[in-house]
Amino acid sequence: MFDALAAVASPEAVDAFISRWKDSTGTEKANYQLFLSELCALLELPTPDPASKDNSENAYTFERRVDIANPDGSENRGFIDLYKRGAFVLEAKQTGKGLETKGWDKAMQAAYNQADQYVRALPANEGRPPFIVVTDVGRTLALYSEFSRSGGTYVPFPDPRNYRIKLEDLRHPEIQQRLKALWEAPDTLDPSQYAARVTRAVSSKLAALAKTLEADGYEVDRVAHFLKRCLFTMFSEDVELLPKNSFTDFLTRMKETPEHFADAIGSLWESMNSGGFSGVLTAKLMRFNGGLFKDIDPIPLNAEQIQLLIDAAKADWRFVEPAIFGTLLERALDPRERHKLGAHYTPRAYVERLVMPTLIEPLRREWATAQVVAEAHNQKGKTDKALESLRTFHHKLCQVRVLDPACGSANFLYVALEHMKRLEGEVLNLIAELSGGQDSLEAEGFTVSPQQFLGMEINPRAAAIAEIVLWIGYLQWHYRINGKLDLPEPILKDFHNIENRDALIEFERREPLLDESGQAVTIWDGISMKKSPATGELIPDETARTTVYRYHNPKRAEWPEADYIVGNPPFIGASTMRRALGDGYVDAVRQVFKGTVPESADFVMYWWHIAADAVRNGHAQQFGFITTNSLRQTFNRRVLEPHLNDAKKPLSLTFAIPDHPWVDGNDGAAVRIAMTVGRAGEAPGLLQQVIKEDSDESREARSVALSRREGKVFADLTIGADVAGVQPLLANSTIASRGVQLIGSGFIVTPEEANQLGFENDPALEQVIRNYRNGRDLTQTPRGVKVIDLFGLTAEEAKAHYPSVYQWVFERVKPERDQNKRAGYRDNWWIFGEARRDWRRYADGLPRYIATVETAKHRLFTFLDADILPDNKLINIALQKGEEFGLLSSRLHILWSLAAGSRLGVGNDSVYVKTRCFETFPFPELTDEQAAQIGQLAEQIDAHRKRQQAEHSTLTLTGMYNVMEKLRAGETLTKKEQTINQQGLVSTLLDDHDNLDRAVFNAYGWDDLADKLVGLPGATTPLPDKPAAQAETEEELLMRLVALNKQRAAEEAQGKVRWLRPDYQAPEEAAPTQTELQNPTAAAEVPTADKTKAAWPKDLATQVTLLRDMLAASPHSTESLASQFKRKPLKGVNEVLSALAALGQAQQEGEQWRLVR
Structure with missing residues (x-):
């Protein structure tokens, strides 16, 4: 893009700069500011501003402060070496290591990870900059880009081969211009913007030619196939699959003798199909094959038509943007779509916003693990093992299959392909570095290729274009990385990876649906338009009809096996499906999916259901779809909820944007959509919401600023506390158990x-x-x-x-x-x-204990005397104090248990799972006064219930709390309920509970939440359709409890354990309520018998994943990490931590290790 640009600096000035800095030594702190200031002067850029006390004003400064949040709620302060808002975050090092050596690469990787952490710590209202820059002062600058600015991964810019700028490269004018643009106008470096302009120009030329050929009487499909071959031939000469400019020169000659054009181009394409010498180009050609040049049927052209081809051929096909080319080509070649050629298309940045979290970020996490494994082997001198781990990852990457089940012209598949090729480039670079020369891995099966990208598309023309888009994108990227295309023949392979078929149903046969007179029923084809004679505006052409069919024995379509599923299925509302698709097809689809997808759901939800089903059942790892933003509404939520709420095989939303601008690829209309990514199991998710967007409708992609929140993402695409991600606390261990199971009445x-x-x-x-x-x-x-x-x-x-x-x-x-x-x-x-031997030990010596029914409508706790043996369906807690009973009976703990537990039965009753509901619950630290107050209220509640039940033999706890719920809701009591209220004195009991709840809120220091929750319904049982204000406050409460759990877990990792029964749980410790261990890193060993700990994995990759997950939850010392495993594998833990640190994925501060995010 900068090939013909003039230099910014004079050759003398550049030589002087290089000479001054090429031998610099010392520390980066001493030199980097001077180096960057002088670089700015060389490139005629403003130097950074002085820092301001108001950090929000520091838009272009050295040492910009950022606050980095830790998992336990604490913060670390960091300083960005050079920050320019809206442009870049720069991290400077002065390594003193040899360029391109292993040590130098690791230092640069660590610096990149540090910069990436700073980017993520920037305030949301400042947005993400499009670039990260890493400099080895006086030697190199490495550029990484993320133009969508949505929190995705920064990738080497412009590619893994050319992203590092050496000091000597400053002599090149294009490098000077690149750096100047980086400072002043970074978005102009986005290759998709330049490529979009090239692509639009090419598409317009092809559309004009197609229009003239159709006017000459040639069939639309014949014209389309002819022009597809022409455009691929143009592309081939620009990437030197054909001799440079040979096709353009051929067209120029043919313009003088157009009568020979059809025979000549037919001969050329036959040579390209089979390979060998071409008399037309007077050159030996590679074998293309792949089906594109099979059964050629060239069309004669006149001189004017050949000139249109020449105009298209003069474009730089190296920079055609495959992500949008397919859409524009489809419009250019279809007369029904041609009126949309000037309309907007789906921008690449929007596509990336979904592709990245769906598949690229999971793959990059695996790549980060592979790098750590290789580094750990390297540090032990086992280069062969390091190479083996990298090759294993590369082999797996080359086997990953990506499916778009409504692929259109393959824009999502192409973006996935490009990012996987980018990742592959990084992998091969590291392999080459370790092996002393790049392995030859381009043989089939050992490179990321179009074969891995699978599509289903019902439109035959779009399906054919999708194949070409993938091949152009693949070859374009290969050429960009290698500077040539030395690929094995045939160049094109017919993988049959794009299937032209319906994604929802298969059927034995179909036949036209007939009306009462026996005529075939037809509907508007949904595409063809005409000008209104009254207004001149485009309106549906009612003469363009398509037949409505009846489908016999329809069944669910089988999707190709894939690891990741991503795409943008069609936007058709439930109310318009029949008009758009015909009664027969809609009836067939609804028949097949009856009972799983409600008829009130939008068309896209059928895809969502199939993909969710595949992921939950282990047939795919993750899926991500664009849907309309009505996904959150009840009629579509009914599709999500069974998947998200399944007790045995739940689905989690790991990424969601509820409302985002979008451009409909079908007609270019601006719409609002939602993005969702799903994976199997319980997992927290990232919710992003648009907080600012520009109103410039002339831009293909509106600039949007996105907020970020992590936690449990619900079916209505709101965030909740990550209760699923909390950790069991040592303080709550070894005191809760099920009761006895008789096995014999x-x-x-x-x-x-x-x-x-x-x-x-x-x-x-x-x-x-x-x-x-x-x-x-x-x-x-x-x-x-x-x-x-x-x-x-x-x-x-x-x-x-x-x-x-x-x-x-x-x-x-x-x-x-x-x-x-x-x-x-x-x-x-x-x-x-x-x-229950363990329970007998827990309860030994106690006069009473606390019990709750495992599965019950109302979550209630009661004291049982020690002489009572509890049944298996009771969860029992070996605590005897009134304040402990009060904390468990409070609204806070019950809300926690409802969120952390599960549901069972027709009544959707709550299930109290002790490991999730009790052992994770963070109890407050009570003052004596608070303990006395809570204990008194709790004893009142327990005594009140038992007294009233003793006086009235038919009075039950369920009946009493059913009435209490109605009283809280302000509902009128029935006569029977009035009797229960009088017998149980339920209004008085309610008042006691409210007072208890207020006392417990106060003990946590959360009186602000008490005012919003105490007295509301849903205190002991799940409340459906709760008011938004109550739901929001309960989520805030859960998020505070989750944060407190993380804080407690972090404390315990440091040796501070707030034992509930220290005399039993840790009798060797002196403190009555909490223990400061003498050795703070040994905390994890005290209450946990070695037999309950996990074994240290033998597989190094699993070791890396485990330790990284533990550090993601809270900082740890080496000792406390090792103490979580049997036999305390200090050596193995140290080796993994050393590798993580070498690559900048973890940092040690004092004795504590924390993850670099």
Whole structure:
């Protein structure tokens, strides 16, 4: 783009600058500001401004301050070496290492990672700059770009081969102009802007020629195929697949003798198809093949028509933009679409905004891991192992398959291809560096190629164009990287990767739908337009009709297997589907997807459902789609919710933009869309929202500023707290358990049966006949039963000491156990199937404990006396204090448990999962006064309920709390509910709960939230369709609790554990409520038995991933990281940390390591 530009600086000035700096030494702090200031002077650029106390005013300064947020909520202060708002973040080093050596490359990579971290720490209202610059002072400048400015990955600019500018390169005028533009007008360096202008010009020429050929009577499809061959031939000469300018010269000659044109070009294309000598170009040609030059049917042209081809051929086809070329070519070659040629197209920046998070960022995370693995091997002198890890990643990259199931003319597939080729270039560069010379990996299967990019497209013309777009993009990129195209023949391969078929249904046959008179039903073709005789505006051409069909035995279409799915399925609303697609097709689709996609959903949601299903079932890793922004509305949300809320195979939205400007590729209309990316499992997501956009409609891509929030992304595309990502806390460990699981109803006895066994007269039997409670006993009417518990006794001991009890169990339990498939249950028939040895240890010595029903409509807690044995369906917590009971019974903990737990059954009842609901919950640190107040209120609640139930035998907790919910909602009570209210004194109980909630909010220091939540419905049970204000406040509460969990986890990593029962959990520690360990890095070892820890993985890549994930959650010392694994693998942890640090992916500050994001 800068080939013909003049120099900015004189040769003498450049020589003097190079001479002054080429031998510079010292530290970057001493030299970098002087170096950059003198570079600005050389290129006639303004020097940086003095820094201001108001950081927001520091738009072009050295040492610009940024605050870097840590996962635990703390912040680190950083300083950008040189910052220019809207242009770049620059990080300076003075390495003193040899250029292109391993040590130098690692230092530059570490500097890039530091700069990338600074970019992400910039205030949202300043936006992301399009460039990162890394300089080795006095030696090189490396440029990285991200023109979409949406928080994506910065990639080498202009490509992995040419992104480093050496000091001597400043002699080249194009380099001077590139750097000057970087400072003054960075967006002009965006290659897609220049390419778009070239592409528009080419498309206009082809459209004009197509129009004249159609006027001559040639069929539209024949013209389209002819022109596609012409344009690929033009491209081939510019990238030197054909001799330079040979086709343009041929056209110029043919203009003088146009009568020979058809025969001559036919001969040329036959030579290109088969390879060999071409008499037309008088040169030996490579073999192209691939189907493009098969069955050629050249069209005779006159001199004027040949001139249009010459005009198109003179364009620089190296810079045609494949991301938009397909759309414009489709419009140029289709007379029904030609009126749209001047309309807007879908901008590349918008396409990248979805492609990057869907597949490129996951691949780059894997690449970062591969680099660390290679570095770890390198540090041990195992270069062969390092190369093996890199080649393994490259091989995997060359096997990745990307599917666009509504690919149109392949704009999404091309952008994916280009970014994967960029990544491949980086991989091959590192392989070449380590191997001393680039391996020959361009053989089929060892390079990223069009074969990996799969498409489905129902429009045959668009499908054919999609193949050409991918090949042009692939060859263009290869030429850009290598400067030549030394590819194996045939150049084009017919991979059949773009399929011309329907993406939703297959069928045995179809036949025209007939009306009452037996005539085929037709509808407007949805494309053809004509000028209105009244207004001159384009209106639908009602004479352009297409037949409506009836489909026989339709079934769901099978999609090609792919690792990633991405695209922009058609925008058709549910109400307009029949008009746009015909009754027969819509009926067939709705029949096939009945029960999974509601008829009220938009057309695009069928694609969304299929892709989500594929990802959840492991057939693809991730998918990303453009949909209309009505995705958040109820009729479309019904498609998302079953996938997101599935208990066994949930889907998570890892990226979403709810409302974004877009350009419809079909007609160029400006629309509003949503972007969503989904992956299997529970995972946090990134929600971006447009906070500012320009109103310049002449721009293809509106400039937008996006905010960023991380957390759980819900079906309505709002963010929530990342409750799924919280960590279990040591403070809450080893005190919660399920109750016993009998595996034999014969263990249960009524009081009368117990007395028959001698319970009433033999006090010794109290040891083996115990009170027993299950879930219904707590929430409904207690049964009053007891259970025989022979745990700790052998069969002989039970028989000797308790003969009547032994015989009872022998007669009523053993026959059932004898048929059990599990040997342990059969052999130990006198003992409960799951006797809960751990729980007995937890509760030993306590006079009472806290229990909650695992699955229940209302999340309630109750005190049970120590002599009561809990059932398997109770979750039991070995705590006895009133304040502990009060904290668990508070609205805060119940909201946490509803968010962290799951749902079950027709009633969608909440499930209290102890590992997620209790062991992760961050308890507040109470003052004595707060503990007394909360304890008193909690004891009142427990005593109130038990007293009222004792007075009224039919009164249940479920009934009482159902009434409480109605009172909170202000609903009128039925006569039965009024009775419950009076018997249970529920209004009084409600007041006690509200007072408890206020006291607990105060204990956390969150009185601001108490005023917005206390007294509202949904305090003990999920509340559907809650008011927006309540939902927003609850999300704020959850986010504070998540942040507190992270803070507690970070404290524990440092050795500060706030034990709930220190006398039991950590008896060797002295402090009553929290412990400061003498060795702060040994915290993780104290409560966790080695057998419960994970083994240190043997696979190095898994080791890297694990440690990086742990550092992403909170800073750690080497000791605390190693302590999370069996046998404390300090050596292995140190090796991984050393590799992470060498590449700038982690930093050590004192004894603490933190991740560089």
